[in-house]
């Protein structure tokens with residue numbers, strides 16, 4: 558049954574389905590959880606369950622409502638599953654409009670007439686008042702082809718006026734509509750919106766649980782790689798499944814070159830490391846693509862420094878880059894706590910430099926050489 562495919566949080570899923578079974582489902586539901594924790598997947602599963610034409614309730618082992626995944630409603634709602642692609646299509650469609658229309662067109666994703674996805678509107682990436690107005694214009698009409706109208710706001714970054722408009726809907730929601738608000742931080746929503754909604758939190762999964770999911774779904778990764786990805790995705794199964802292992806490893810190799818060169822100190826034996834360092838940092842250029850590459854590198858550097866910190870404070874079980882544990886241990890022997898601290902501060906300096914548009918490769922060199930231990 559489809560709900561059994563949802564990763565983790567069994568009690569929360571059970572409660573939500575039980576409320577559906579008793580026809581006591583709230584009109585406004587806040588689904589909170591980290592990026593990649595499954596909020597959107599869950600909202601779409603619930604939307605299908607509300608509207609499935611086959612309602613395979615008794616087919617399941619637990620007797621709770623589920624969805625068939627095959628009927629017209631299920632398949633059309635499922636077309637919204639790939640949110641990134643649907644969102645990109647909507648943005649492109651708007652780009653192709655005449656300038657006057659472009660201004661007045663708000664972004665939505667809609668693959669079923671009664672299920673509307675409201676993403677944050679670019680370039681500010683906020684929910685705008687015109688998007689909420691469109692919700693208000695449609696929500697009081699009975700659904701056309703479904704039993705329940707469903708609205709899914711994929712972000713809690715509302716413009717002020719938009720939040721106030723949403724509040725008006727929540728004060729008087731129609732019998733046949735459900736609003737889902739997805740958020741990484743419920744505190745970002747108005748207290749008055751929160752008090753009119755029921756909040757469900759999707760907790761992080763244990764690394765072992767993610768590893769066993771990956772064993773089924775990413776058989777192309779070996780056990781070491783699965784263990785690494787499970788730790789790096791911090792309990793969010795969506796992040797684990799879409800993890801770009803190749804670019805992570807590439808960034809990490811660069812990060813290791815930098816840290817090792819710094820740890821090697823200023824003696825002659827370290828000349829090779831220096832040459833390698835400058836070759837590496839030279840590949841970091843300006844432009845949008847370069848920006849992404851260096852962000853990736855900085856995040857990776859932080860994660861390695863954190864691992865070194867764990868090793869030095871005797872908390873080796875928290876290390877995330879488990880596949881290079883031996884290498885990290887060796888590094889942590891030659892780096893003391895103060896050095897790691899200094900390195901983390903240095904990274905902050907690089908980030909500030911980047912904001913001032915200093916030459917990328919230069920500020921990376923400066924970072925690595927500033928950390929060299931004077932022997």
Ligand SMILES: [Zn+2]
Pocket residue numbers: 608609610611612624625626627628629630631632
């Ligand atoms: Zn169905």
